[in-house]
Amino acid sequence: MTITTPPGLEIRAEIKPGYEQILTPEALALVADLTRRFEPRRQELLAARIERARRIDAGERPDFLPETRYIRDGDWKIAPIPQALECRRVEITGPVERKMVINALNSGADSYMTDFEDSNSPNWDNQVTGQINMVDAVRRTISLEQNGKRYQLNDKVATLVVRPRGWHLDEKHVLVDGKRVSGGIFDFALFMFHNAKEQLARGAGPYFYLPKMESHLEARLWNDIFIATQEALGLPRGTIRATVLIETILAAFEMDEILYELREHSAGLNAGRWDYIFSCIKKFKLDKDFCLADRAKVTMTAPFMRAYALLLLKTCHKRGAPAIGGMAALIPIKNDPEKNEIAMGGVRTDKARDATDGYDGGWVAHPGLVELAMTEFTKVLGERPNQIDKLRPDVEVTAAQLLDFKPETPITEAGLRYNINVGIHYLGAWLAGNGCVPIHNLMEDAATAEISRSQVWQWIRSPKGVLDDGRKVTAEMVRAMIPEELAKAKADAPNGDNPSYARAAAIFEEMSTSEQFAEFLTLPLYEEI
Ligand SMILES: CC(=O)SCCNC(=O)CCNC(=O)[C@H](O)C(C)(C)COP(=O)(O)OP(=O)(O)OC[C@H]1O[C@@H](n2cnc3c(N)ncnc32)[C@H](O)[C@@H]1OP(=O)(O)O
Ligand SMILES: O=CC(=O)O
Numbered sequence: 001m002t003i004t005t006p007p008g009l010e011i012r013a014e015i016k017p018g019y020e021q022i023l024t025p026e027a028l029a030l031v032a033d034l035t036r037r038f039e040p041r042r043q044e045l046l047a048a049r050i051e052r053a054r055r056i057d058a059g060e061r062p063d064f065l066p067e068t069r070y071i072r073d074g075d076w077k078i079a080p081i082p083q084a085l086e087c088r089r090v091e092i093t094g095p096v097e098r099k100m101v102i103n104a105l106n107s108g109a110d111s112y113m114t115d116f117e118d119s120n121s122p123n124w125d126n127q128v129t130g131q132i133n134m135v136d137a138v139r140r141t142i143s144l145e146q147n148g149k150r151y152q153l154n155d156k157v158a159t160l161v162v163r164p165r166g167w168h169l170d171e172k173h174v175l176v177d178g179k180r181v182s183g184g185i186f187d188f189a190l191f192m193f194h195n196a197k198e199q200l201a202r203g204a205g206p207y208f209y210l211p212k213m214e215s216h217l218e219a220r221l222w223n224d225i226f227i228a229t230q231e232a233l234g235l236p237r238g239t240i241r242a243t244v245l246i247e248t249i250l251a252a253f254e255m256d257e258i259l260y261e262l263r264e265h266s267a268g269l270n271a272g273r274w275d276y277i278f279s280c281i282k283k284f285k286l287d288k289d290f291c292l293a294d295r296a297k298v299t300m301t302a303p304f305m306r307a308y309a310l311l312l313l314k315t316c317h318k319r320g321a322p323a324i325g326g327m328a329a330l331i332p333i334k335n336d337p338e339k340n341e342i343a344m345g346g347v348r349t350d351k352a353r354d355a356t357d358g359y360d361g362g363w364v365a366h367p368g369l370v371e372l373a374m375t376e377f378t379k380v381l382g383e384r385p386n387q388i389d390k391l392r393p394d395v396e397v398t399a400a401q402l403l404d405f406k407p408e409t410p411i412t413e414a415g416l417r418y419n420i421n422v423g424i425h426y427l428g429a430w431l432a433g434n435g436c437v438p439i440h441n442l443m444e445d446a447a448t449a450e451i452s453r454s455q456v457w458q459w460i461r462s463p464k465g466v467l468d469d470g471r472k473v474t475a476e477m478v479r480a481m482i483p484e485e486l487a488k489a490k491a492d493a494p495n496g497d498n499p500s501y502a503r504a505a506a507i508f509e510e511m512s513t514s515e516q517f518a519e520f521l522t523l524p525l526y527e528e529i
């Protein structure tokens with residue numbers, strides 16, 4: 001089917017029946033307008049990331065910025081939180097897939113972050129059908145018949161929050177003036193165009209989660225896009241509210257500044273722990289003194305993760321902003337009550353720690369975790385919707401604490417094999433169209449898989465990449481393990497026959513053994529879908 005597109009905008013993908021309701025000339029005109037106004041700045045900021053990374057590779061260490069001290073020392077707060085976002089004790093997250101959207105909205109969580117990012121494989125159909133699902137969800141008409149079951153919304157549903165793609169990702173199927181548009185702008189603009197007014201009419205508003213930013217200047221770009229979009233759609237300034245994921249080590253040094261840039265549009269910060277760990281590995285991958293232990297040993301109680309979590313909490317509450325905790329990757333384990341109880345205990349401990357520290361809520365990966373997480377937050381909050389008034393003057397976090405990357409041991413063969421196995425399994429699923437999968441009873445998405453593949457890269461190169469039995473991790477060792485782990489991943493995956501797993505193994509080998517470190521695994525992968 002063909003559609004009319006605005007001048008200069010070209011779509012290089014199939015327009016399936018139903019897509020025309022999303023890809024309207026007016027909605028695409030907003031994409032084109034935002035692209036023309038803001039794409040040069042996105043490109044400048046991406047170039048600035050590369051330049052900063054080059055300086056860090058050469059030994060520079062990040063610190064709090066001297067030029068923005070006045071913001072950190074200043075007495076200011078973000079705009080008052082809208083009522084629909086006051087209570088966020090439990091936020092469920094998940095890919096923007098139709099059944100999961102319905103299940104998540106019905107899950108009993110306070111809010112639901114629907115995900116065009118970490119848990120989504122951004123193929124064309126997922127992006128456009130995701131937008132269709134959003135239109136139906138916002139209007140409460142979303143329904144589905146599947147496997148003899150009917151899905152529709154309950155009377156009371158979670159508040160919807162949308163996570164568009166990060167600044168690094170393009171939408172390659174849409175070109176403006178001959179160049180690919182930003183994936184984030186594409187996701188955001190289409191959602192805003194179709195839903196913002198409807199959401200306002202229904203008592204909430206257009207709420208977003210903003211991923212993977214590395215600086216307050218990147219937040220300023222989003223803020224300027226918000227202002228431009230509100231003007232274009234005739235919405236009052238401050239209508240859009242966005243929670244920023246602090247999930248890069250560099251953003252951890254600019255939390256105040258990020259809140260300040262977005263202060264009219266901010267809905268707080270979230271501790272995106274998985275990408276945060278990945279970012280630490282990525283940024284300091286060439287530092288001979290830095291090498292983290294097996295992925296399973298790098299937890300929220302590691303000193304550098306504790307410093308980050310507490311600084312985020314303190315910063316948010318000082319600015320009247322919600323502090324939302326991240327995701328325990330544990331999910332319910334079917335058919336093994338003992339293992340399940342251990343997993344649930346892990347989630348309970350995680351949520352209890354966040355709630356006791358002072359967080360206002362936290363993420364869960366699965367509807368089966370909502371009640372448990374709610375119990376832990378309610379134990380601390382009681383009837384209160386949040387605990388933003390809990391200030392933490394006792395918390396002092398230094399740059400050195402944020403950069404105190406430990407534990408360094410153990411690195412084990414099991415940990416190495418685990419990383420290879422998860423990397424191949426996840427990449428294979430992603431190439432086949434699924435961006436979030438249970439592997440070895442854990443939720444795996446783009447962020448967790450990034451940790452796995454970057455650890456393998458670093459262990460090969462770091463002098464500290466030595467197994468606990470004394471063997472140095474080498475490219476040859478990894479190459480020898482890849483076919484074995486591919487076979488296991490194929491046996492474990494429900495669609496293990498899909499050729500995407502063999503392709504995933506080849507990509508994993510290339511990424512972990514090549515000299516060049518790929519900035520994001522999703523960048524080369526995206527060219528394959
Ligand atoms: C690092 C980060 O960015 S974290 C944020 C990104 N990650 C996420 O959002 C995680 C999302 N979670 C998921 O995708 C899934 O829970 C998985 C892949 C981890 C596990 O999936 P499954 O093994 O299929 O779960 P399971 O079989 O137990 O599902 C049971 C039911 O719950 C539903 N369900 C599971 N997770 C979710 C979810 N997050 N949202 C909505 N529904 C869900 C399933 O659709 C299924 O529904 P049905 O009974 O009606 O068929
Ligand atoms: O997006 C969340 C994360 O942990 O990464």
Ligand SMILES: [Mg+2]
Nearest residue numbers: 118272275447
């Ligand atoms: Mg993330």
